[in-house]
Structure formats: C-alpha cells, structure tokens
Amino acid sequence: MNWFPIFYRELLLFRRRLLRLGYVVSALVSPMLYLLAFGLGLGKRVAISGGTYLDYLLPGLVAMTSMTNSYTWIATSMTVGRLHFRTFQVYIQSPVTATDIVVGQILAGMVRGLFASVILMGLGFFLAGGFHFNLMFILALLLNCLVFAAFGVIVGMKSRSHEDTATFTNFFIMPMAFFCGTFFPVDEMPWLLRDIIKALPLTHTNHLLRHPAWNLASLDSLAVLGGYATLCLVLAIIIVRRYSE
Amino acid sequence: MIVTDNLGKQYQDLVALDGLSLQIPAGEIFGLLGPNGAGKTTTIKILTTLARPSWGSARIQGFDVVRQPLEVKKLIGVCPQEINLDRELTAFENLWIYGKLHRTADLSVRIRELLEFGDLQDRADSLVRDFSGGMQRRLLILRALVSRPRVLFLDEPTVGLDPQVRRQLWSLIQELKLGGITIILTTHYIEEAEMLCDRVGVLNRGRLIALDTPRALVAKVGGYVVETLNTGRRQYLLVRDKDEAYARAQTEPAGVIIRQTNLEDVFIQLTGERLTD
Numbered sequence: 001m002n003w004f005p006i007f008y009r010e011l012l013l014f015r016r017r018l019l020r021l022g023y024v025v026s027a028l029v030s031p032m033l034y035l036l037a038f039g040l041g042l043g044k045r046v047a048i049s050g051g052t053y054l055d056y057l058l059p060g061l062v063a064m065t066s067m068t069n070s071y072t073w074i075a076t077s078m079t080v081g082r083l084h085f086r087t088f089q090v091y092i093q094s095p096v097t098a099t100d101i102v103v104g105q106i107l108a109g110m111v112r113g114l115f116a117s118v119i120l121m122g123l124g125f126f127l128a129g130g131f132h133f134n135l136m137f138i139l140a141l142l143l144n145c146l147v148f149a150a151f152g153v154i155v156g157m158k159s160r161s162h163e164d165t166a167t168f169t170n171f172f173i174m175p176m177a178f179f180c181g182t183f184f185p186v187d188e189m190p191w192l193l194r195d196i197i198k199a200l201p202l203t204h205t206n207h208l209l210r211h212p213a214w215n216l217a218s219l220d221s222l223a224v225l226g227g228y229a230t231l232c233l234v235l236a237i238i239i240v241r242r243y244s245e
Numbered sequence: 246m247i248v249t250d251n252l253g254k255q256y257q258d259l260v261a262l263d264g265l266s267l268q269i270p271a272g273e274i275f276g277l278l279g280p281n282g283a284g285k286t287t288t289i290k291i292l293t294t295l296a297r298p299s300w301g302s303a304r305i306q307g308f309d310v311v312r313q314p315l316e317v318k319k320l321i322g323v324c325p326q327e328i329n330l331d332r333e334l335t336a337f338e339n340l341w342i343y344g345k346l347h348r349t350a351d352l353s354v355r356i357r358e359l360l361e362f363g364d365l366q367d368r369a370d371s372l373v374r375d376f377s378g379g380m381q382r383r384l385l386i387l388r389a390l391v392s393r394p395r396v397l398f399l400d401e402p403t404v405g406l407d408p409q410v411r412r413q414l415w416s417l418i419q420e421l422k423l424g425g426i427t428i429i430l431t432t433h434y435i436e437e438a439e440m441l442c443d444r445v446g447v448l449n450r451g452r453l454i455a456l457d458t459p460r461a462l463v464a465k466v467g468g469y470v471v472e473t474l475n476t477g478r479r480q481y482l483l484v485r486d487k488d489e490a491y492a493r494a495q496t497e498p499a500g501v502i503i504r505q506t507n508l509e510d511v512f513i514q515l516t517g518e519r520l521t522d
Contacts, residue, residue: 002345002346002348004345005342005345005346006346008342008345009331009334009342012334012338012342013331013333013334016333016334017333085329085332086325086327086329087329087330087331089295089325089329090329090343090346091346092294092295093293093294093295093318093321093323094318094343094346094347095315095318095319095346095347095348096346097315244295244296244297245290245295245296
C-alpha cells in the first residue's frame with residue numbers, strides 16, 4: 001500500500017487553503033445559516049421528539065455538514081485535477097495502485113468532513129449543550145464521511161465538466177440534505193417517499209447521531225452505512241482501475 | 246529498449262494512432278515529430294500507461310504497458326505537455342510528493358541534487374504559482390527525474406517558451422543524455438529535433454511516415470534548398486548538393502536564397518503540409 005503521498009498532498013493543499021482568510025467560515029456558512037435561521041428562530045419554542053428544536057437540529061446539521069464537506073472537497077478536487085490541472089494524471093503514471101489512489105483521496109475527504117463537523121459540534125456545545133457522544137456516534141460519523149468521500153471519488157472520476165459535478169450534487173446530495181431527517185422527522189413524510197428516504201445513507205447517519213444506542217435499530221443503520229461504504233469504495237476502485245484517456 | 250508493435254488508438258470515429266511499430270534502444274534520444282493531431286501525445290499516453298491502446302502492443306524493458314503497468318511505471322519519468330505541477334505547493338513539496346509516489350530512496354538528498362542541477366536551489370521553498378513559465382518547465386522536467394527513471398518522456402518540453410529559455414532547456418536535456426537515460430521527446434519544433442535527437446520518427450495523421458537520423462532524413466530529400474519568390478509565392482526546390490543549387494540559382498531571373506535542408510523541408514516533402522499547420 002502506498003496511499004500516504006496521495007493523502008498527504010491533499011492535506012498540504014487543505015492546510016494552505018485553511019490559512020486563507022474566510023475559508024473556514026465559507027465551509028461552514030450553510031450549516032451556520034440553518035442553525036441561526038431554524039435553530040435559533042424556532043429554537044426553544046418548538047418541541048420535537050421530546051426536546052427543543054435546536055436539540056433536534058444540531059445532530060442533523062453535523063450529519064449534513066460531514067456529508068457535504070467530505071463529498072464536495074473530493075468531487076471538486078478530482079474533477080478539476082483530472083480535467084483542468086491534470087494533476088490526477090501524475091497518480092496514474094506513478095507506480096501506485098487504484099486502491100492506493102482511492103484510499104488516499106477518501107481519507108483526505110474524511111479529514112475535511114470531520115474537521116467541519118468538529119467545529120460545528122463545538123458551536124453546538126456552546127449553543128445547546130451537547131450531543132449523545134459514544135463509540136456508536138463516532139463510528140456513524142466516520143462511516144458517513146467515508147460513504148460520501150467515496151461517492152465524491154466516483155463523481156470526480158465520472159464528471160465530464162465542472163457543471164457535471166454540480167448536477168450530481170443537485171440530484172443526490174441536496175435532496176438528501178433536506179429529506180433525510182436533518183430538519184424534520186422522516187416518519188412524517190408520505191409513505192412512498194418515506195420508504196425511499198429510509199433507504200438512503202444520510203437517514204441512517206441522522207438516526208445514529210441522534211440515538212447512538214447499541215440496539216438492533218442502530219446496528220441495522222450501521223450495517224446499511226457499512227453497505228453503502230463498501231459499495232462506493234469498490235465502485236470507486238473499479239472506476240480508477242479502468243481509467244484510460 | 247522500447248518496442249511497439251502495430252500500436253493503434255481509436256477515439257470513436259477518429260484513428261489517432263495507426264499501426265506504430267518502433268524499436269528504440271537504451272540510451273537514445275528519440276524524437277517524435279509531427280504537426281498537432283499527428284499522434285505524438287497519444288503515443289506518449291499509451292507508453293506511459295495513461296491510455297490503453299485499441300490494438301497492438303508496447304513494451305518497455307520487456308514489460309508490457311497494458312499487462313504490467315506497475316513495472317512500467319517504476320521505470321519511467323513523465324514530463325507532460327501541460328504544466329501539471331501543484332501551484333499551491335512549493336517546489337520542494339512537489340518533488341517530495343512525486344518521490345514518495347515512486348518510493349524514491351534518499352529522497353531529500355535527491356531533491357536537493359536536482360534543484361541544484363536545474364538551478365532552482367534558491368527557490369525550493371517558494372510556491373510554484375510564483376514561478377515564471379521557464380522555471381515551471383524546468384521544475385516539471387526535474388520532477389520527472391526524481392525517481393531516477395531509465396526512460397524519460399518529454400512531451401513538447403519547450404512549447405510556448407521564449408528562445409533563450411528554450412536553449413537553456415536543451416542544454417539540460419543534453420546533459421541528461423550524458424547520464425545514459427533513454428529519452429522520448431515529442432516536438433513540432435524542427436531545430437529542437439535536429440539539435441537533440443539521435444533518431445526521429447515523423448508522424449502524420451496517426452501514421453509513421455519516416456524514421457531515421459535527422460541527417461539521413463535530410464540527405465534523402467536533398468542536402469540543399471533553393472528558395473525562389475515567383476509571383477508573390479515562395480517556392481522551395483530541393484537539390485542534391487551546393488553545386489546543383491548554384492546551377493539552379495543561375496537560371497532564376499529573380500533573387501534566390503540557397504540554404505541547407507532542414508527537417509521542416511523533409512516534412513513538407515513527405516506530406517505536402519507544413520509542420521506548423
């Protein structure tokens with residue numbers, strides 16, 4: 001395995017961008033907006049699932065933020081690196097395997113997703129007072145980052161232009177952000193839609209971050225996330241292995 | 246040794262490379278010459294495992310580029326046509342990551358050595374985005390050398406550079422040859438091929454139309470050219486030697502230019518087209 005140089009390159013680029021003024025703020029702008037608009041607006045007046053709306057919303061925003069940050073970083077950097085800067089071609093012409101490339105990219109995407117999540121959780125502690133932290137919570141967060149970073153690799157390899165990446169985002173990522181239980185419980189949706197939503201990965205992450213208990217329902221959700229992670233990982237490796245210009 | 250046998254690549258309706266058969270011995274600087282779209286970059290892409298051939302085969306030091314890509318990648322260094330350095334990273338970081346991808350031994354020492362060779366030792370910690378075009382090109386060649394490759398691919402290494410920087414890069418490439426490395430170089434600059442290459446393959450529309458030393462190719466079409474300007478159009482007449490050129494010049498009513506044949510004349514003679522078309 002020689003995935004480290006790929007991971008390290010992405011981290012160096014990430015670190016350089018972090019030093020730019022406003023970068024961290026821009027990465028967290030949408031969760032912050034939701035937090036302020038819905039969380040503080042509806043905040044303590046609306047009760048949901050036996051607690052305040054802010055308590056309900058925060059874990060959902062963590063799930064959403066970890067998804068978008070893991071995915072966007074990798075999908076964009078791979079699309080642009082492959083089509084515009086052609087830095088991806090350096091990997092293909094180096095003696096590393098497709099698995100090395102995919103693992104390096106995914107780990108970098110996960111770091112990015114976790115970084116944004118940790119900042120948001122810090123804010124959450126300050127505003128609402130906490131999460132149900134345990135091993136299940138951490139596992140769910142890690143798996144969520146893995147699923148969407150791997151999906152980012154697939155999109156980054158398949159996009160034929162920067163616009164294509166936006167299309168994937170609009171069709172897959174945005175609907176999940178809104179319907180998978182981030183802002184309101186999935187059970188209140190019409191039955192057909194509810195069944196579709198329950199099959200999507202972010203629904204299970206939301207469930208696990210809100211109820212990180214070691215029971216059958218949580219293990220089911222963990223298994224679904226694991227299934228998605230495996231599927232996306234294998235697909236990403238196959239696509240990179242078949243790459244030819 | 247690089248061997249290609251009936252190598253071909255088709256993109257939908259376009260045949261980019263059509264039956265290329267070559268043998269390039271170790272230590273040679275081999276030039277692939279041809280206009281844009283001739284198949285030069287496609288050949289490089291196949292040999293460096295970036296593109297799979299549609300038919301035919303290619304081997305580098307006995308390793309098949311399709312079946313043993315990892316072995317091939319351990320042997321080669323690639324300097325692509327576009328500058329694909331990380332502009333947001335320093336020169337040192339660019340070389341370091343490349344070296345790690347290739348598991349290069351004594352990497353830091355090797356990088357210092359190369360930066361000195363390319364006269365960039367003072368810019369090791371500068372961001373690449375602040376480099377001039379010439380410096381970026383030099384760094385691109387240095388990056389391809391980090392892993393001490395046995396075969397170096399230079400795809401249009403001096404494209405878009407001013408003549409002075411181009412000459413600097415030529416001397417760098419000539420120094421590399423002294424180290425015994427095999428170099429495959431694509432160019433559409435005639436003087437580049439004449440200056441650097443031991444042998445030249447001329448590609449046109451995906452086909453190899455000539456293969457020899459630059460001198461032998463020139464000799465085949467005639468050693469001298471008589472250029473005349475008739476009714477506003479420049480015409481070129483290829484002749485065997487200087488005496489024949491003088492004899493021809495006597496018969497021309499207007500002024501003539503007599504000069505030695507170059508590879509551009511060879512190309513026009515072979516294809517009826519100019520290289521820069």
